[in-house]
Amino acid sequence: MMAFASDAPLFDPVAIEKLRQVAGEDDNTFVAEIAAVFLEEATQSIEGLKLGCETGDWQTVSRLAHSVKSSAATLGLMRLSDACKALEFDTRKAASSGDTSSLVAVVRDQFELALPTLKGLS
Numbered sequence: 001m002m003a004f005a006s007d008a009p010l011f012d013p014v015a016i017e018k019l020r021q022v023a024g025e026d027d028n029t030f031v032a033e034i035a036a037v038f039l040e041e042a043t044q045s046i047e048g049l050k051l052g053c054e055t056g057d058w059q060t061v062s063r064l065a066h067s068v069k070s071s072a073a074t075l076g077l078m079r080l081s082d083a084c085k086a087l088e089f090d091t092r093k094a095a096s097s098g099d100t101s102s103l104v105a106v107v108r109d110q111f112e113l114a115l116p117t118l119k120g121l122s
Contacts, residue, residue, distance in 0.1 A: 004086060083109075
């Protein structure tokens, strides 16, 4: 079983400041909308990761991990992004390693840890 380690912070507020700069005047509304959409989509993606792992659909696992990785980084959820990056790398050739199911569990755990921050933004 692979141990996942990330030196990244759970949440990097600099990412939110960048989003606010992009949004201009409606910054709080814009960030809240982005966070709410991510919460909904990531919740479905996390379930998709679990199902993909159970059914051996590694191509879907890799695609979902990539999608969550990018969006999580945009919202400053750096450990979640790192966990998704590790899972994406693990399944990039549409195959699984002995670590895949533990990496899916790490992604799910990091998502749970990110939920209070995410809900605070939305």
